[in-house]
Amino acid sequence: MRKKSIGDRLLSILIWTTGSLVYLFLTIPVLVIVLSAFSPNAFPEFPPTSFSVRWFHEVVSNPEWMESLRISVILLFIVTPLTVLLGTMASYALARLSFKGKEAVQAFILSPLMIPQVVLGIAMLYLFTAMGFTGTLWALVIGHVIIGFPYVVRTVGVSVSNLDPRLELASMNLGAGPIRTFFRVTLPLIKPGIIAGGVFSAVTSFGEISISLFVSSPQTITIPVRTFNYIEQTFDPSVNAISVIFIIISIIALLIIEKTIGLSKVM
Amino acid sequence: MSGIHLEHISQHFGEQIALNDVSLTVNEGEFFSLLGPSGCGKSTLLNIIGGFLEPTKGVVYIGDQDVTALPPYQRKTGMVFQSYALFPHLTVFDNVAYGLKVQKKKKAEIKEKVMESLSLVQLEAFAKRMPHQLSGGQQQRVAIARALAIQPSVLLLDEPLSNLDAKLRKNMQTELRNIQRNVGITTILVTHDQEEALSLSDRVGILGEGRIQQIGTPLEVYRQPNNRFVAEFIGQVNIFEAVYNEADAAFTVPHVTHSNGQHLQLQAAAHQEKREKQLLMLRPERISISSEREEVKPNHVSGVLSDVSYIGHSLRLVVGLDHGEIIVHDSDTAFPELPKVGETVHIHWQPEDIVFLDSKVHT
Amino acid sequence: MRIKKKNQRFHWFMLLPACLFLVVFLLAPLVMMLVLSFRDVDSMMNTLQTYSFSQYIHVFTTDAYVKAIGSTVWVALQTTVICLLMAYPAAYVLVKAPNPRLRAFFYILLVSPLLTSVVIRTFAWIVLLSQNGLINGMLLDLQVIEKPLSMLWNMNAVIIAYVQVMLPFAVLPIATSLTDMDRHLRPASMSLGAGRIQTFFHVTLPLTIPGMVTGAIIVFSLAAGSYITPLLVGGRMQPLLPLSIYQQVMQVYNLPLAAAMSFTLLVCVLVVVSLLSYLLKRWEARMHA
Numbered sequence: 001m002r003k004k005s006i007g008d009r010l011l012s013i014l015i016w017t018t019g020s021l022v023y024l025f026l027t028i029p030v031l032v033i034v035l036s037a038f039s040p041n042a043f044p045e046f047p048p049t050s051f052s053v054r055w056f057h058e059v060v061s062n063p064e065w066m067e068s069l070r071i072s073v074i075l076l077f078i079v080t081p082l083t084v085l086l087g088t089m090a091s092y093a094l095a096r097l098s099f100k101g102k103e104a105v106q107a108f109i110l111s112p113l114m115i116p117q118v119v120l121g122i123a124m125l126y127l128f129t130a131m132g133f134t135g136t137l138w139a140l141v142i143g144h145v146i147i148g149f150p151y152v153v154r155t156v157g158v159s160v161s162n163l164d165p166r167l168e169l170a171s172m173n174l175g176a177g178p179i180r181t182f183f184r185v186t187l188p189l190i191k192p193g194i195i196a197g198g199v200f201s202a203v204t205s206f207g208e209i210s211i212s213l214f215v216s217s218p219q220t221i222t223i224p225v226r227t228f229n230y231i232e233q234t235f236d237p238s239v240n241a242i243s244v245i246f247i248i249i250s251i252i253a254l255l256i257i258e259k260t261i262g263l264s265k266v267m
Numbered sequence: 268m269s270g271i272h273l274e275h276i277s278q279h280f281g282e283q284i285a286l287n288d289v290s291l292t293v294n295e296g297e298f299f300s301l302l303g304p305s306g307c308g309k310s311t312l313l314n315i316i317g318g319f320l321e322p323t324k325g326v327v328y329i330g331d332q333d334v335t336a337l338p339p340y341q342r343k344t345g346m347v348f349q350s351y352a353l354f355p356h357l358t359v360f361d362n363v364a365y366g367l368k369v370q371k372k373k374k375a376e377i378k379e380k381v382m383e384s385l386s387l388v389q390l391e392a393f394a395k396r397m398p399h400q401l402s403g404g405q406q407q408r409v410a411i412a413r414a415l416a417i418q419p420s421v422l423l424l425d426e427p428l429s430n431l432d433a434k435l436r437k438n439m440q441t442e443l444r445n446i447q448r449n450v451g452i453t454t455i456l457v458t459h460d461q462e463e464a465l466s467l468s469d470r471v472g473i474l475g476e477g478r479i480q481q482i483g484t485p486l487e488v489y490r491q492p493n494n495r496f497v498a499e500f501i502g503q504v505n506i507f508e509a510v511y512n513e514a515d516a517a518f519t520v521p522h523v524t525h526s527n528g529q530h531l532q533l534q535a536a537a538h539q540e541k542r543e544k545q546l547l548m549l550r551p552e553r554i555s556i557s558s559e560r561e562e563v564k565p566n567h568v569s570g571v572l573s574d575v576s577y578i579g580h581s582l583r584l585v586v587g588l589d590h591g592e593i594i595v596h597d598s599d600t601a602f603p604e605l606p607k608v609g610e611t612v613h614i615h616w617q618p619e620d621i622v623f624l625d626s627k628v629h630t
Numbered sequence: 631m632r633i634k635k636k637n638q639r640f641h642w643f644m645l646l647p648a649c650l651f652l653v654v655f656l657l658a659p660l661v662m663m664l665v666l667s668f669r670d671v672d673s674m675m676n677t678l679q680t681y682s683f684s685q686y687i688h689v690f691t692t693d694a695y696v697k698a699i700g701s702t703v704w705v706a707l708q709t710t711v712i713c714l715l716m717a718y719p720a721a722y723v724l725v726k727a728p729n730p731r732l733r734a735f736f737y738i739l740l741v742s743p744l745l746t747s748v749v750i751r752t753f754a755w756i757v758l759l760s761q762n763g764l765i766n767g768m769l770l771d772l773q774v775i776e777k778p779l780s781m782l783w784n785m786n787a788v789i790i791a792y793v794q795v796m797l798p799f800a801v802l803p804i805a806t807s808l809t810d811m812d813r814h815l816r817p818a819s820m821s822l823g824a825g826r827i828q829t830f831f832h833v834t835l836p837l838t839i840p841g842m843v844t845g846a847i848i849v850f851s852l853a854a855g856s857y858i859t860p861l862l863v864g865g866r867m868q869p870l871l872p873l874s875i876y877q878q879v880m881q882v883y884n885l886p887l888a889a890a891m892s893f894t895l896l897v898c899v900l901v902v903v904s905l906l907s908y909l910l911k912r913w914e915a916r917m918h919a
Contacts, residue, residue: 008338008826019723022716023739026797029754030743032764036757090648093641109648112656114847116855116899118872119663119892120656122879126666126889127659142655149648178640200745207747209858214879224747231753231862240757243750250745254738319817339820346821352814355917356836365832366822399918417822 030247036240055241062238068226075137075222076202079144083201086145087152088194092186094153095160110150117210120146125214135217143211148204152197159193160186192260199260203253207246269330269343269420270295270453271316276325278311278477285311287477289325293421293455293470298447300456300464303474304500309457310425312474316455317423318342329420340369345414349426351406353398359385359409360394366417384412387446404435411443415450422447422454428463440467461501465489473497494624498548505554505593506624507547520547546624551596553620556584556606557613567615568593572608586612667889677886685890695874695891702871703898705785706853709792710800713849714842716793717800721841724801725808740798748795752859755791756782759863783865791863792853799852800845807841808834843910847903854899871895 040052059065090109094102112120124143128134163186171181187194209224216225223242230236271293278286285308293299301309314320316327318339327335334342353362363384367377385391388408398406407427414422427443428436444467447454458464464471465485473480473488473496480500481493492498495506509520573592574585582602584595595614606612667685670678689695724740727733743751758764759781766778781787811834819829857872864870871891878888 011826015719015722018719022720022797023723023736025716026720026743026794027739028758029751029794032754032757033750035764086648086651089644093643093645096641097638097645105645105649108652111652114851114903115660116851116872116892116895118855118857118875119660119896122875122885122888122892123659123663124655125879126663126885127655130662145651146655153648172637178637182640203745207745207750209747209749210856213858224749227747227749227753228858228862231749231756239753243746243753246746246750247742250742251738253745254742258734258737317817317821319820338825339817340823340825344821346818348814348818350812350814352812352818354815354818354833355812365819365824369823369828397916413822423821 033240033243033247036237037244039240041237055238058236058238059241064221064226065223065238065242068221068223071137071220072206072223075140075144076205078137078141079148079205080198080202082141082145083149083152083205084194084198087149087197087201088156088190090149091153091156091193092160092182092190095157096165109153112147113150117147121211121214124211128215134215135220137220139215140212140220140222143215144205144208147208147211148201151200151204152194155197155200156190156193159190163189195260196257199253199256203250206249268295268451268453270297271421271455272328273312273316274326274328276312276315276322276327278308278315278320279323284477286315286322289474289477289479291472291479291482293453295453296451297469298444298454298456298467300458300468300471301474302458302461302464302471302500303480305459307474308477309459309474313423313425313455313457316421317344317346343417343420345417345419345422347407347410347414347422347424347427349429351398351403351410351430353406353409353413355398357398358394359390359396359398359401362398362409363413363416365413370417380416384416385409387415387449388412388442403431404439407431407439408442411446415446415452420453422452424454424456426458427456428458429460436463443467465501473500475500491622492548492624495546495548498622498624503551503594503596505549505551507549509545509547511545548622548624549593549616549620551583551594552581554593554595554597554614554616556595556597556601557615567613569611569613572606572610572612575606575608577605584612586614663889664893666886667893669886671884671886685886686894688887689890689894694869695871698869698871698874699894699898701785701869702854702895703902705789705792705870706850706902709789709796709853710846710849712789712793713797713800714804714846716797717804717845720797720801721804721808724805740801743795744798748856748858749862751795752791752862755787755794755863759787782863783867785864785868788860788864788868788870791859792856795856795859796849796852799848800842803844803848804838804841807838811837839913840910843906843913847906850902850906851899854895854902 035048037055038051038053039048040050040054094106094109120143124139124146125134128136128139128142133139167185167189168181171185172178176184207224208222209228212222212225213228216222221229227239227242230239273292274290276286276289277284289308289312301312303309311320315322316329318334318337318341322335325335326333329342329344339346353359354365357365360381363381364377367380372380381394382391385394388411390405390408390412393401393405393409398409401409407430410427424443428439431439440463443456456464456467465488468485470482470484471488472482475496481488481497483491488497489501492501498504498506507520512519568588570586570588570593572584573587574583576583577599579599581596581598582605584597584606586593586595593614666677668681668683670680670682670684672678689699720736720740724733724736727736756763760766761778761780761782765781766775769775770778815833815837816829819833820826824832855872857870857876860868860870860873861876872895875888875891875895878884878891
């Protein structure tokens with residue numbers, strides 16, 4: 001649409017201004033956190049008067065934060081492969097099967113995203129207590145996998161729907177069985193979806209708090225949980241430094257996702 | 268009801284020039300086709316007429332009014348799109364009534380006009396249906412009814428039949444022509460299908476590389492193409508290079524040898540530019556095949572048959588010459604037995620069937 | 631046919647692990663909690679072996695809890711409406727961005743908050759809104775106010791933080807709806823005489839209903855179930871059901887009551903989500919074969 005009368009022009013300006021303001025609103029936390037992280041004071045000022053990295057030093061030299069980092073990273077390396085495995089398999093199966101009630105199963109697989117996390121949290125707490133391993137790393141693993149793998153299901157689902165099923169048919173025509181076909185033909189072609197899903201799941205696990213807060217113990221405090229405790233109890237400004245690290249991680253993650261399958265298709 | 272007049276329309280998209288100094292006039296009540304290959308700028312031109320694009324240069328007149336600066340909703344144009352663009356959330360009735368509701372017409376008047384429009388396309392019974400319940404052809408007819416309901420000055424159609432299958436397309440072409448004659452509205456059709464353009468239009472405008480290559484009636488454009496582009500785009504054609512021979516005051520075609528062994532000679536008409544080189548065209552259906560040598564024929568050439576295709580009502584033969592080949596279309600009835608590949612065949616044509624092509628672009 | 635059978639077995643085999651995992655670790659605990667919600671507790675918060683509706687009665691007869699249910703739904707509704715209103719221009723701008731670099735930039739602005747922890751995002755509001763935070767600091771410096779404003783520890787702060795956290799979930803489905811629209815529909819409407827505003831209300835808006843409803847479903851469920859944000863920004867005293875649940879679990883240790891509250895919450899969310907889903911289905915049926 002290139003035709004613009006005065007009224008149209010005003011309308012355009014209005015829309016773009018409002019839209020941009022909304023994006024500004026979305027970005028405020030990031031700006032605030034960056035400001036805080038590099039400010040020498042506990043509370044940042046605007047405009048900023050000086051620049052300091054003392055909070056980063058504090059984080060790195062604090063054994064508690066380092067322990068939490070260790071836990072979060074270990075979790076990451078266990079949870080991500082699991083979610084990728086479960087999610088990819090489920091997503092592919094759902095795309096290739098058709099049966100009565102398939103929609104219900106699909107909803108079931110994606111349901112962890114829709115159930116209020118407070119409910120999920122206490123349900124898991126109860127289950128793990130009954131099974132005897134609440135407070136262990138495995139409790140956290142299970143919790144993170146439950147809310148992480150639906151993301152993989154979704155992103156792999158996008159890749160699979162872009163995959164021409166006739167490629168698999170061709171492969172089987174040439175004598176390869178379904179397993180071989182899956183590994184030789186399907187998997188390489190849905191790699192983008194898997195990578196994007198893995199990244200989403202990893203970042204979600206890294207930042208997960210709603211369930212972790214319920215099922216963690218003093219031995220398994222992840223970074224988000226420790227952040228929460230600090231904010232609640234002490235207000236240690238080194239939280240700012242952690243936040244900046246999170247933001248950097250999320251932007252890198254986004255770039256990876258954009259490079260692999262393109263953000264527009266993921267959500 | 269108005270005519271359309273375009274003056275020196277140019278459209279630039281950054282570095283790319285989509286339309287280069289296009290001027291044309293469409294007469295009131297005329298069915299005019301804009302014909303050209305994909306990417307030649309014809310849809311761009313239609314969008315400019317409809318008001319969806321502001322031309323980089325030039326003026327658009329609808330009737331006597333300069334509408335160049337007017338947005339689409341202030342022009343009285345009705346547009347039909349290739350994808351039908353029916354509002355999926357409205358019934359057929361509401362789709363057709365849409366423009367009338369915008370004009371704030373009274374309910375009774377709207378109903379009358381909508382049913383009138385629908386009867387033009389014979390879809391009155393479908394008024395309560397939703398677009399997704401209709402077939403492609405039916406959707407297209409609703410799109411036409413919707414555009415006509417607002418009684419526009421001009422009807423613009425952007426490749427409206429491209430999404431239909433061949434048979435349906437033919438039927439819709441006839442219907443379109445009938446509706447247009449019925450209503451008498453100035454119509455501009457954009458298409459890349461030259462058969463469609465030739466069969467439906469009063470006049471055809473051929474666009475190539477952003478310029479008008481020729482405007483004329485279907486007959487003119489087919490029989491007297493201005494240049495190679497037009498000749499090759501419309502129908503099938505044989506094209507030769509001719510060289511002017513001062514001594515003989517005639518053109519010879521170096522690559523085509525007469526049956527008597529000499530180079531083919533063509534008498535040049537008095538006004539014909541005596542250029543060094545000239546392009547000639549010869550339509551395949553103007554060539555006849557004879558199995559015996561008939562010396563009397565003025566243009567008589569022999570060659571070896573390299574391909575035969577039987578299309579039912581006609582044959583397409585490719586005859587290999589000393590240099591190059593000639594395509595011949597002849598009717599089925601001329602051949603009690605089909606000729607075989609590898610046979611020597613003799614072909615001939617009338618001298619007046621040869622058309623000299625200018626290399627000029629015409630507006 | 632043999633190929634098909636072999637395939638089917640393979641595919642079912644692929645589906646099984648995820649389903650099993652969910653049944654054991656999602657369905658089972660939920661069912662267990664449902665059962666738990668019907669147990670009684672004694673004065674020492676020990677769970678007894680008897681079953682009854684006592685927990686539910688407790689929930690629905692205690693003023694504080696009833697208020698919490700109401701305000702949870704009300705806050706979630708407000709959040710949803712505000713999100714939808716703000717999401718529309720953002721989605722429009724995203725879709726109409728004139729070049730792909732700008733569009734990618736907007737995407738990053740939109741999606742990167744989602745990948746940071748909700749703690750971080752909420753924390754930023756504390757830094758902004760607290761008495762010695764950024765906004766108060768600026769206003770004091772500019773001498774617009776004399777004493778710091780108290781902007782935290784109330785429901786409005788919670789809603790603002792909610793909107794900021796959940797806005798992307800509303801923007802993305804609406805953006806998808808906008809791009810899914812046949813690109814000739816707007817020109818068609820304009821060629822029939824409708825201006826841009828008329829075209830928006832008659833054509834664009836109705837056709838983005840699926841996106842808006844989808845966004846509403848996501849935002850509502852998130853808002854109704856959040857507890858971290860209100861804890862940090864609203865203060866423990868806010869009447870919200872998720873907060874009550876958190877309290878019962880982490881401080882009072884009354885698990886059956888918490889379970890009853892959880893299921894009440896779940897039912898509320900399910901009712902609203904089902905209603906919206908039903909409306910969505912009806913609309914889609916009208917528009918598609």
